[in-house]
Amino acid sequence: MPSVRPRLLYVTDLAYPARGRRYCDEDIFLTSRLRDEFDLALCHPGEAAALLDAFDAVVVRNSGPVLGHRAAYDAFRERAAERGTRVYNQLTGRADMAGKQYLLDLSAAGEPVIxxxxxxxxxxxxxxxxxxxxxxxxxxxxxxxxxxxxxxxxxxxxxxxxxxxxxxxxxxxxxxxxRVDFAYEVSFYFVDDDFQYALFAPDPGRRWELVPYDATARDLDFARRFIEWNGIDHGIQRVDACRAPGGELLLVELEDLNPYLSLDALDDSGRDSFVAALRAALRRLLAA
CATH class of the missing domain: 3.30.1490 (Dna Ligase; domain 1)
Structure with missing residues (x-):
């Protein structure tokens, strides 16, 4: 009997050599949990454009910098636009998805960025x-x-x-x-426009040695202003900030293409909560 479950194409580069991180572990974990609800296949970013027609939606995750496969990524975007493919993250991001121009624009507008x-x-x-x-x-x-x-x-x-x-x-x-002499860096993680968790690096020299961070209401107001500015309805976003010498937060980066999630820094309950939020977000995308 044919499957009636939604079919997801999960785009990742399991061999990408990230410094100090193992992207592949995160994607192996996430796909193992998403398979409970979706029929799912993994592919390299270089193959995505050719495979779109066989799937109901595409999830772009730890696929590495676009610069490493620029032609393939452009072909994927063009093909997805032509056939109206549902893509997670949706391809309308104004931040890292489109380069670093947004840092210039936000800085010129007087927003709290470096x-x-x-x-x-x-x-x-x-x-x-x-x-x-x-x-x-x-x-x-x-x-x-x-x-x-x-x-x-x-x-x-x-x-x-x-x-x-x-x-x-x-x-x-x-x-x-x-070069800002900041106290620490902190990242805020969102699924669609819903805040999930925050992590920070207590030692500025060890960016990826992260521990849970208890975000204040003011911290979340800071992060949400950039989520709202970006206007993505469907996608995972990571707001990276630093705590400046004056105590204020300054935006370092808004990653809206394929943000690494550092799920290994969460406990089992935190990971379960994130998976539940992602599943719900993908259901919303498929129903859109």
């Missing part, structure tokens, strides 16, 4: 710092990130620009931020 500019001409808009972070506007997973002393910043940016664009500091290619 101050960010995209050219030499705008360096005067940044607060003074001993060191600056320079990273590609289309970067991911810290690829290409550099820490540059203040007295070498202009030289470093000029050296990274094409000869014809040196005067502009390679506008459109890079982001520059002051």
């Amino acid at each position: 101050p960010t500019v995209g050219s030499l001409a705008d360096l005067h808009l940044l607060p003074a710092a001993d060191e600056y972070v320079v990273k590609p506007r289309l970067g991911a997973d810290s690829a290409g990130l550099r820490i540059v002393p203040a007295d070498r910043l202009r030289q470093a940016l000029d050296a990274g620009a094409d000869e014809d664009a040196a005067a502009d500091g390679a506008d459109g290619d890079i982001l520059v931020q002051p």
Whole structure:
């Protein structure tokens, strides 16, 4: 008898070599729990576009940075749009899904983000710092990130620009931020627009050694303003922030494509709660 259960294509790269993390363990766990309710198959991001027609929805999870398979990802997005495929996360994200431009836009709008500019001409808009972070506007997973002393910043940016664009500091290619002496980093995890849990790294030098964080109402107001700004109805989002010297939270990143969830930092009850929320979210997506 044919199955009447929804069919999910789960896109992941089980071999992706994440630093300090094992993405594959998370996806093995999640798919083992989703199979209780859905007929599910895993595929590499390079194969997703060719397989869409056989499934009711696609779940994009730990598939690695898009830069590693740009052509395949563009083909997937194009094919999904053509056939109206339900995709989780939905492909309308305005944050990391579309690159790092949102950090420039939010910074210019005066939102609580780490101050960010995209050219030499705008360096005067940044607060003074001993060191600056320079990273590609289309970067991911810290690829290409550099820490540059203040007295070498202009030289470093000029050296990274094409000869014809040196005067502009390679506008459109890079982001520059002051290196913030933060107390810790904290991440807030949402399924659709519902808050699930928060984790933080007590030691700033050990970003992925995370423990549960008891988020305050003010913390959640901070995180939700970016979830609301992004406007995703269906998807998992992670709001990464740092606790600045003045005590305020500043946005570091809004990951809305395939955020790693650090489920291993939760207890069994926390993981069960997350799985239940994800199942419910996928049911909503399939009913949409």
